[in-house]
Amino acid sequence: xxxxxxxxxxxxxxxxxxxxxxxxxxxxxxxxxxxxxxxxxxxxxxxxxxxxxxxxxxxxxxxxxxxxxxxxxxxxxxxxxxxxxxxxxxxxxxxxxxxxxxxxxxxxxxxxxxxxxxxxxxxxxxxxxxxxxxxxxxxxxxxxxxxxxxxxxxxxxxxxxxxxxxxxxxxxxxxxxxxxxxxxxxxxxxxxxxxxxxxxxxxxxxxxxxxxxxxxxxxxxxxxxxxxxxxxxxxxxxxxxxxxxxxxxxxxxxxxxxxxxxxxxxxxxxxxxxxxxxxxxxxxxxxxxxxxxxxxxxxxxxxxxxxxxxxxxxxxxxxxxxxxxxxxxxxxxxxxxxxxxxxxxxxxxxxxxxxxxxxxxxxxxxxxxxxxxxxxxxxxxxxxxxxxxxxxxxxxxxxxxxxxxxxxxxxxxxxxxxxxxxxxxxxxxxxxxxxxxxxxxxxxxxxxxxxxxxxxxxxxxxxxxxxxxxxxxxxxxxxxxxxxxxxxxxxxxxxxxxxxxxxxx
Amino acid sequence: xxxxxxxxxxxxxxxxxxxxxxxxxxxxxxxxxxxxxxxxxxxxxxxxxxxxxxxxxxxxxxxxxxxxxxxxxxxxxxxxxxxxxxxxxxxxxxxxxxxxxxxxxxxxxxxxxxxxxxxxxxxxxxxxxxxxxxxxxxxxxxxxxxxxxxxxxxxxxxxxxxxxxxxxxxxxxxxxxxxxxxxxxxxxxxxxxxxxxxxxxxxxxxxxxxxxxxxxxxxxxxxxxxxxxxxxxxxxxxxxxxxxxxxxxxxxxxxxxxxxxxxxxxxxxxxxxxxxxxxxxxxxxxxxxxxxxxxxxxxxxxxxxxxxxxxxxxxxxxxxxxxxxxxxxxxxxxxxxxxxxxxxxxxxxxxxx
Numbered sequence: 001x002x003x004x005x006x007x008x009x010x011x012x013x014x015x016x017x018x019x020x021x022x023x024x025x026x027x028x029x030x031x032x033x034x035x036x037x038x039x040x041x042x043x044x045x046x047x048x049x050x051x052x053x054x055x056x057x058x059x060x061x062x063x064x065x066x067x068x069x070x071x072x073x074x075x076x077x078x079x080x081x082x083x084x085x086x087x088x089x090x091x092x093x094x095x096x097x098x099x100x101x102x103x104x105x106x107x108x109x110x111x112x113x114x115x116x117x118x119x120x121x122x123x124x125x126x127x128x129x130x131x132x133x134x135x136x137x138x139x140x141x142x143x144x145x146x147x148x149x150x151x152x153x154x155x156x157x158x159x160x161x162x163x164x165x166x167x168x169x170x171x172x173x174x175x176x177x178x179x180x181x182x183x184x185x186x187x188x189x190x191x192x193x194x195x196x197x198x199x200x201x202x203x204x205x206x207x208x209x210x211x212x213x214x215x216x217x218x219x220x221x222x223x224x225x226x227x228x229x230x231x232x233x234x235x236x237x238x239x240x241x242x243x244x245x246x247x248x249x250x251x252x253x254x255x256x257x258x259x260x261x262x263x264x265x266x267x268x269x270x271x272x273x274x275x276x277x278x279x280x281x282x283x284x285x286x287x288x289x290x291x292x293x294x295x296x297x298x299x300x301x302x303x304x305x306x307x308x309x310x311x312x313x314x315x316x317x318x319x320x321x322x323x324x325x326x327x328x329x330x331x332x333x334x335x336x337x338x339x340x341x342x343x344x345x346x347x348x349x350x351x352x353x354x355x356x357x358x359x360x361x362x363x364x365x366x367x368x369x370x371x372x373x374x375x376x377x378x379x380x381x382x383x384x385x386x387x388x389x390x391x392x393x394x395x396x397x398x399x400x401x402x403x404x405x406x407x408x409x410x411x412x413x414x415x416x417x418x419x420x421x422x423x424x425x426x427x428x429x430x431x432x433x434x435x436x437x438x439x440x441x442x443x444x445x446x447x448x449x450x451x452x453x454x455x456x457x458x459x460x461x462x463x464x465x466x467x468x469x470x471x472x473x474x475x476x477x478x479x480x481x482x483x484x485x486x487x488x489x490x491x492x493x494x495x496x497x498x499x500x501x502x503x504x505x
Numbered sequence: 506x507x508x509x510x511x512x513x514x515x516x517x518x519x520x521x522x523x524x525x526x527x528x529x530x531x532x533x534x535x536x537x538x539x540x541x542x543x544x545x546x547x548x549x550x551x552x553x554x555x556x557x558x559x560x561x562x563x564x565x566x567x568x569x570x571x572x573x574x575x576x577x578x579x580x581x582x583x584x585x586x587x588x589x590x591x592x593x594x595x596x597x598x599x600x601x602x603x604x605x606x607x608x609x610x611x612x613x614x615x616x617x618x619x620x621x622x623x624x625x626x627x628x629x630x631x632x633x634x635x636x637x638x639x640x641x642x643x644x645x646x647x648x649x650x651x652x653x654x655x656x657x658x659x660x661x662x663x664x665x666x667x668x669x670x671x672x673x674x675x676x677x678x679x680x681x682x683x684x685x686x687x688x689x690x691x692x693x694x695x696x697x698x699x700x701x702x703x704x705x706x707x708x709x710x711x712x713x714x715x716x717x718x719x720x721x722x723x724x725x726x727x728x729x730x731x732x733x734x735x736x737x738x739x740x741x742x743x744x745x746x747x748x749x750x751x752x753x754x755x756x757x758x759x760x761x762x763x764x765x766x767x768x769x770x771x772x773x774x775x776x777x778x779x780x781x782x783x784x785x786x787x788x789x790x791x792x793x794x795x796x797x798x799x800x801x802x803x804x805x806x807x808x809x810x811x812x813x814x815x816x817x818x819x820x821x822x823x824x825x826x827x828x829x830x831x832x833x834x835x836x837x838x839x840x841x842x843x844x845x846x847x848x849x850x851x852x853x854x855x856x857x858x
Binding site: 053055078089092094095096097098099102106107112113 | 526527528719720721722723724725726728729731732733735736737738739740741742743799800
């Protein structure tokens with residue numbers, strides 16, 4: 001074994017029915033390093049991690065942990081924990097019905113009894129140290145997603161671990177929390193913990209990591225020291241092709257082609273939701289791409305949910321193409337040509353056990369009515385068309401959506417809404433948690449749709465992505481619209497300033 | 506490992522709000538409803554409910570159901586269900602009756618106790634194994650258990666008979682006086698309040714299981730598994746073993762509950778405890794256990810059983826003796842409880858940010 005290595009994985013193989021998820025992958029983690037694991041969707045990052053943590057049994061290869069076990073058999077997450085591997089998974093894997101403190105300590109305390117006093121006190125201390133806004137005795141389900149994620153992180157770092165795995169821990173955190181997490185990672189690194197960090201945010205990789213291992217299509221591309229691998233090269237390694245796609249995206253949208261005097265495709269006045277957003281006015285024109293931006297929890301998703309009728313509205317008027325309509329439920333919106341790609345694809349998007357085909361035709365079928373089903377051939381044709389169009393990676397249109405990787409699931413939902421042929425398409429975080437290649441594809445697609453005369457609302461946590469795609473931006477803070485930026489105002493500084501608020505201005 | 510980092514936590518600025526857990530919220534609702542119901546019964550219906558013995562009789566009648574419901578709640582907390590407990594009760598009664606009766610086995614009471622526990626544990630272990638390790642739907646597994654127990658009961662003896670056994674008679678007729686809880690009859694004589702031995706057993710089961718769920722790791726694992734079994738697995742909990750234990754304990758409760766039932770009726774019959782599993786499920790739900798798993802409390806279940814039988818008594822004392830009146834009332838009560846639960850939980854979840 002290499003000197004200083006805490007973990008060595010050699011020749012790891014993992015097969016799923018019809019898919020080779022991992023083939024002969026090596027991975028080495030050294031003491032006191034932060035090691036980024038990079039790759040596109042379906043490259044095998046999550047699978048590799050799940051093999052390491054015993055969620056999936058491996059089909060070949062060996063795992064060595066220095067000083068603990070050579071050729072370790074990790075058959076369950078319990079085994080992994082005992083060997084000193086702590087993990088924060090991409091999805092939140094905590095129990096919503098238990099308290100925060102219990103979630104932090106369950107499954108890893110000694111003895112048969114639960115010492116409530118001790119775990120509550122310990123948890124309270126840890127929450128304080130990490131600045132997590134939650135009470136130890138609070139039920140986890142009543143915390144926001146970001147807090148739940150932080151609790152998962154707190155649990156993992158509190159373990160006396162040698163290897164810490166962070167699988168997309170930052171996807172639901174805001175900048176402040178990410179900063180906290182990075183400080184925490186650095187202090188653990190000094191203590192000699194090896195950290196595996198999986199993320200889609202390149203900036204974050206270059207901010208904290210020492211080394212990068214790149215996977216592509218289940219195979220190892222290589223391991224690099226961070227200084228030797230500039231961003232452009234990293235992206236080209238991940239994509240397996242040269243990096244010029246990003247440049248294809250025009251930096252300025254053609255806002256000139258939009259006729260703002262036209263009747264808006266969608267217009268809302270004093271729209272209010274029951275989810276805590278203040279009344280807002282909003283309009284979008286033909287061929288326009290606009291965006292809602294703001295910090296996490298600022299109400300940007302709630303706004304579009306109100307527009308789509310996914311959350312109850314309790315005030316305001318709505319016009320579609322100049323005609324006043326009532327949108328009380330998603331079906332009303334769909335009938336008016338509005339589509340909405342939800343933020344939480346697992347909860348609101350996919351129907352996991354249904355096939356790719358059924359998921360794609362779902363929206364159209366709902367609009368047509370369930371008593372007039374499409375013939376199999378029709379459905380097949382629709383599905384195949386969009387699988388090809390969006391290059392969805394799936395074994396067949398019959399495979400359950402659950403078996404696809406995150407990015408491909410996202411494409412399936414996108415296909416569903418494109419098939420419904422909307423005049424106004426709302427995309428809420430369509431690029432979250434998916435790889436850079438697909439991100440670019442989706443951005444291009446958005447611009448193409450706009451050029452075809454559709455109106456699109458695009459929401460993303462990454463501001464530069466918004467700047468590239470949108471011709472106007474609505475900025476939100478604390479459930480209130482605080483500004484609308486267009487044209488020359490669309491730059492990082494101006495947006496940041498608007499989000500941050502008008503203090504001192 | 507302690508983690509010390511210098512981040513401005515700003516904790517004072519953070520809005521912190523303690524909230525009831527779902528489990529405790531439902532527990533308070535259940536206890537509240539029971540008290541309100543009983544007080545109303547005392548005020549409006551008077552004599553049938555004012556005497557402490559009326560309350561003790563509810564306990565005497567339902568000791569077995571309390572034990573069964575406790576086991577049921579446990580399984581339901583892990584997200585499962587066990588519909589075999591009623592027939593297991595019946596089987597235990599019949600087996601013990603045949604074993605003890607003079608004309609049949611003429612055995613001793615002590616051994617019959619082990620027979621009861623053995624039957625319960627055997628059902629729990631087999632069903633637990635099938636549910637947890639072979640991952641078969643608990644409903645299907647315990648449905649099979651129900652039919653098996655029913656069949657076995659009839660094989661042992663197909664008709665009802667009373668047990669003739671001196672030892673057992675002593676046990677059955679033992680009454681434990683409750684100090685200071687008696688009442689005076691018309692002649693002014695003091696009649697002490699009493700409960701049967703079964704009630705003491707039931708209370709012991711309630712206390713033990715309450716403690717198990719509250720303070721032991723196994724107990725907390727039940728909640729974790731019911732909350733989200735995949736997450737529980739990732740958190741390092743042995744989900745299969747936890748589910749197995751839930752069914753095993755539920756089986757054991759069916760054995761104990763069966764014997765308590767047997768002590769109360771003193772006979773064996775294939776029709777004993779028919780539908781008891783449904784009463785147990787209803788009591789658990791009224792007691793704040795959710796069928797979806799992860800939420801529930803043994804204390805709630807205890808009050809659930811009391812509520813269920815109090816409402817039956819109220820219906821009876823209103824002069825509506827027919828069986829269908831009771832059934833309809835119970836159905837209505839279940840509906841109201843489920844409605845209240847979902848409304849309150851929905852409102853609570855809406856308040857969260």
